[in-house]
Amino acid sequence: MTDLADRQKLSYIAAQAADARLNVELETEGMTLNIGPQHPATHGTLRIIVRLDGEQVVWAEPSAGYMHRGYEKLTEVRTFPQVTALINRIDWLGSFANEVPFILAAEKLMDIEAPPRAQHIRTILFELSRIANVSLFLGDLGVQLGAVTPVFFAFRDREYVLNLIESATGGRFHPNFDRIGGLKDDLPAGWIAETKQVMKRLRAFCDEIEDLLFGNEIFQSRLRGIGVIPADVAKQYGLSGANLRASGVDWDLRRDQSLPLAWDKVDWKVWTHPDGDSFARCWIRLQETRESTKIVDQLLDTIPAGPIMAKVPRIIKVPEGEAWVSTENPLGEMGYYVVSKGDLGPFRVKIRSASFNNISIVPWVLRGVYVPDVISILASLYFILGDIDR
Amino acid sequence: MSLLAADLPYWAQSLLRVLGGTVAVLLPAGTIVYLFLFKMMSFMQSRLGPMEAGPYGSLQLFAEVGKWLQKEDIAPENADTRVFRMAPLVVLVSTFLLVAVVPFGPDAYFTDFDAGVFYMLAVSSISTLGILMAGWSSANKYSLLGGLRAAGQLIAYELPMVLSVIGVVIQAGTMNLQSIVIQQNDGEIFGFDGLGNPFLLTQFVGFLVFMISVQAELTQTPFDMPIAESELVSGYMTEYSGFRFLIFFIAEFATAGVFSLIASVLFLGGWGLPFSWFGWESVDGIDNWMNVGGPLILVTKMVVLSGIIMWVRFSFPRMREDQLQRFAWKVLVPISLVNIMITAILKVVF
Numbered sequence: 126m127t128d129l130a131d132r133q134k135l136s137y138i139a140a141q142a143a144d145a146r147l148n149v150e151l152e153t154e155g156m157t158l159n160i161g162p163q164h165p166a167t168h169g170t171l172r173i174i175v176r177l178d179g180e181q182v183v184w185a186e187p188s189a190g191y192m193h194r195g196y197e198k199l200t201e202v203r204t205f206p207q208v209t210a211l212i213n214r215i216d217w218l219g220s221f222a223n224e225v226p227f228i229l230a231a232e233k234l235m236d237i238e239a240p241p242r243a244q245h246i247r248t249i250l251f252e253l254s255r256i257a258n259v260s261l262f263l264g265d266l267g268v269q270l271g272a273v274t275p276v277f278f279a280f281r282d283r284e285y286v287l288n289l290i291e292s293a294t295g296g297r298f299h300p301n302f303d304r305i306g307g308l309k310d311d312l313p314a315g316w317i318a319e320t321k322q323v324m325k326r327l328r329a330f331c332d333e334i335e336d337l338l339f340g341n342e343i344f345q346s347r348l349r350g351i352g353v354i355p356a357d358v359a360k361q362y363g364l365s366g367a368n369l370r371a372s373g374v375d376w377d378l379r380r381d382q383s384l385p386l387a388w389d390k391v392d393w394k395v396w397t398h399p400d401g402d403s404f405a406r407c408w409i410r411l412q413e414t415r416e417s418t419k420i421v422d423q424l425l426d427t428i429p430a431g432p433i434m435a436k437v438p439r440i441i442k443v444p445e446g447e448a449w450v451s452t453e454n455p456l457g458e459m460g461y462y463v464v465s466k467g468d469l470g471p472f473r474v475k476i477r478s479a480s481f482n483n484i485s486i487v488p489w490v491l492r493g494v495y496v497p498d499v500i501s502i503l504a505s506l507y508f509i510l511g512d513i514d515r
Numbered sequence: 516m517s518l519l520a521a522d523l524p525y526w527a528q529s530l531l532r533v534l535g536g537t538v539a540v541l542l543p544a545g546t547i548v549y550l551f552l553f554k555m556m557s558f559m560q561s562r563l564g565p566m567e568a569g570p571y572g573s574l575q576l577f578a579e580v581g582k583w584l585q586k587e588d589i590a591p592e593n594a595d596t597r598v599f600r601m602a603p604l605v606v607l608v609s610t611f612l613l614v615a616v617v618p619f620g621p622d623a624y625f626t627d628f629d630a631g632v633f634y635m636l637a638v639s640s641i642s643t644l645g646i647l648m649a650g651w652s653s654a655n656k657y658s659l660l661g662g663l664r665a666a667g668q669l670i671a672y673e674l675p676m677v678l679s680v681i682g683v684v685i686q687a688g689t690m691n692l693q694s695i696v697i698q699q700n701d702g703e704i705f706g707f708d709g710l711g712n713p714f715l716l717t718q719f720v721g722f723l724v725f726m727i728s729v730q731a732e733l734t735q736t737p738f739d740m741p742i743a744e745s746e747l748v749s750g751y752m753t754e755y756s757g758f759r760f761l762i763f764f765i766a767e768f769a770t771a772g773v774f775s776l777i778a779s780v781l782f783l784g785g786w787g788l789p790f791s792w793f794g795w796e797s798v799d800g801i802d803n804w805m806n807v808g809g810p811l812i813l814v815t816k817m818v819v820l821s822g823i824i825m826w827v828r829f830s831f832p833r834m835r836e837d838q839l840q841r842f843a844w845k846v847l848v849p850i851s852l853v854n855i856m857i858t859a860i861l862k863v864v865f
Contacts, residue, residue: 498835
C-alpha cells in the first residue's frame with residue numbers, strides 16, 4: 126500500500142483524468158456537486174465537494190469549518206471548572222463522554238484521583254452517553270438509506286436513556302456533571318433499578334434494529350463491500366473507534382489504557398470485523414451498544430460505597446505542567462492536551478476529536494463510488510459536526 | 516353510452532364526467548394520504564400522527580392544502596421558467612388520462628374502448644416526461660440527477676409492467692378493460708365458479724411483477740432513487756414550492772391510487788364480485804345497483820392494494836440505481852417473459 130503523499134498525488138491525477146475525460150468519448154461534461162453545507166445527509170453543516178462523472182465520484186474533498194466555534198481558544202479564558210460546560214457541546218449526542226478526558230487530564234496535573242464510587246458512576250454515565258449516541262446512529266442509518274421507520278424507534282428508546290441521564294445529572298443533553306476530583310452529586314434514589322430496566326429495553330431495541338435493518342437484503346446490498354477501508358489505510362489516516370475496529374484492528378482505549386475508570390473491573394468484549402466495509406462499521410456499532418448495556422449492568426451491581434468527591438481546594442488552581450488524556454468516546458478516540466501555567470484556567474488546550482480524523486479519509490474512500498454510496502459511506506463513518514468543527 | 520347518464524343532455528353528461536374524473540383522482544389520493552401516509556406510517560413509527568384538525572386528524576389534509584395554496588410560487592432565477600411551471604401539470608395530466616379508462620361499474624365508466632390496456636400503458640409514461648422536464652428545467656444539480664434517475668428508472672420498469680400485463684391480455688383475449696373485469700367475475704376455475712376467475716390466481720407471477728413495477732413507477736421507497744431525500748434533497752421536486760409542489764404531491768398519491776385501481780381491474784376482478792354469488796348468468800343479468808356498489812367494491816380493492824404499496828414504502832430501505840436497473844432487466848423482465856410463454860402455451864392447450 127502506498128503512503129499518504131502518493132495517495133494525494135493519485136487523487137490529484139484522478140481529478141485531472143476526470144477533466145481530461147470530458148471531451149473524449151461522448152463529449153460529456155463533469156459536474157461538481159456541493160453536498161452541503163446545507164444537506165440532509167451531513168447532520169449539520171459539513172460540505173463535501175465531489176466531482177462527478179455521471180453519478181460516479183472521481184474526486185471528493187470534505188470542507189469543514191462551517192460551524193467552528195473556537196472552543197480551544199475559548200477554554201483559555203475560562204477557569205478549569207467552567208471548561209466542562211463548553212466541551213459538552215463538542216459531540217453533542219454523547220456529551221458526558223466529552224467531559225471525562227478533560228477532567229481526567231486536570232486531575233492528572235493536580236495529582237488527585239476521584240474516589241472509587243465517583244469512578245464507577247463516571248464510567249456508567251460514560252457508557253450511557255455512548256448508548257444515547259450510538260442508538261441514534263442506528264436509527265439514522267435507516268434514514269440515510271431511505272428507511273424512515275427505524276429512526277423513530279431510535280428516538281423512542283434513546284429517550285429512556287436521556288431520562289436516566291437527566292434524572293442523575295439534571296441535564297438531558299449537556300449534563301456538565303463531572304467535577305475535578307469527583308462528581309457533582311450522588312445518584313438519585315431508585316436510579317439503579319430504573320437503569321437496569323432501561324438496559325433491558327435497549328437490548329431489545331438492538332435486536333429490533335438488527336431484525337429491521339441489518340437482516341434486510343436491500344440494506345446489506347447497499348452496505349456490503351461498499352467503502353472498504355483496509356486496516357493499514359485506516360491506521361494511516363488516524364481513524365479510531367468503531368471505524369478502526371471495523372477494519373480488523375483490535376484497538377480499544379477502554380481496554381488498552383489504564384485510566385482511573387471502571388472498565389477493567391467488568392467483563393466485556395471488544396468487537397472487531399475483518400471486512401472494513403460500511404456494513405462492518407454499522408455492525409460493530411450495533412454490537413458495541415449491546416456491549417455497553419452489559420457494562421452498565423455489571424457496573425450497577427458493583428458500585429462501591431463511599432464519597433463521590435475527593436478533597437480538592439475550594440479555588441482550583443492547576444499546577445504548572447502538561448497532560449494528555451484520551452478516552453474511547455462514542456465516535457472514537459477523544460483526547461485533550463492540557464497545558465497549565467499554574468493559573469485558574471488552562472493556558473492552552475488542544476482537542477483531539479474523533480470525527481475530524483475520521484472524515485479525513487473521505488477523499489480516499491469516496492473515489493469511484495456512486496452518489497448514493499457517498500451518503501451510505503458518510504453515514505457509516507458516523508461523524509457529528511460539532512466533533513469535526515469544535 | 517353510459518346508462519346512468521343516458522337521459523341527460525350532452526353538457527350535463529360532460530359535466531358529470533369532469534366532476535367524476537376529479538373525484539376519481541382526488542378521492543383515492545386523499546384516502547391514501549390520510550389512511551396510510553398520516554395514520555399507518557405514524558402507527559408503524561410509534562407515534563400518533565395528526566390528531567388536532569378534525570376527529571383523529573381527518574381534516575389535516577385540508578389544512579395542508581390550505582397551507583400550500585398560500586405559499587409563494589417561486590421559480591429559480593436560472594430556471595427555464597415556462598417548462599418549470601408546466602412540469603407538474605404534465606405529471607398530473609397523466610394521472611387524469613389514466614383514470615379515463617378505468618371501469619367503475621357495468622355502466623359507470625368514462626370511456627370504454629377496445630385498446631384500453633394499450634392506452635393505459637401508453638399514457639402512464641407521460642409522467643416520465645413531466646418529471647424529466649421538472650428535473651432539467653430547475654437549474655439545480657440535485658434536480659437534474661433526480662430527473663435523470665427518474666427517466667432511467669421509469670423507462671426500465673415500463674417494460675416489465677407491459678410484459679406482465681400481456682399475460683392478462685393473452686388469458687382474457689381482449690385489451691378492453693371492461694371485458695377483462697367481466698371475464699374475471701363471470702369465469703370459473705376447473706368448473707368451480709364460487710370465486711369467479713380473478714386473474715390473480717392464474718397470473719400471480721404477473722401480479723407480483725406488476726405490483727413491483729408499479730412501486731417503481733410511483734417511485735415509492737425501495738425504488739425512490741429519483742426523490743431520495745437523504746441524497747438528492749428532494750430530487751426533481753427540490754425547487755418546487757407552494758401550489759406546484761402540491762400538484763406533484765397530489766399526482767404522486769393519485770397515481771398510486773389509479774395504479775391500484777388498474778391493478779385491481781386487471782387482477783382482482785375490478786368493480787365486480789363473482790357473478791355466481793348473485794345468480795347472474797352473464798353481463799346482461801347484472802342488477803343496476805352494481806353501478807353504485809361497483810365503485811365502492813373497486814375502491815375497497817384499491818385501498819387494500821395501495822395499502823400494500825405504502826406498507827412496503829414505510830418498511831424498506833432504498834436501492835441503488837444500478838441495483839435497481841439490474842433488478843429490472845435481469846430479474847423482472849425474464850420472469851415476465853417466461854410468464855407470457857407459459858400463459859400462451861396453457862391458453863393453446865386449454
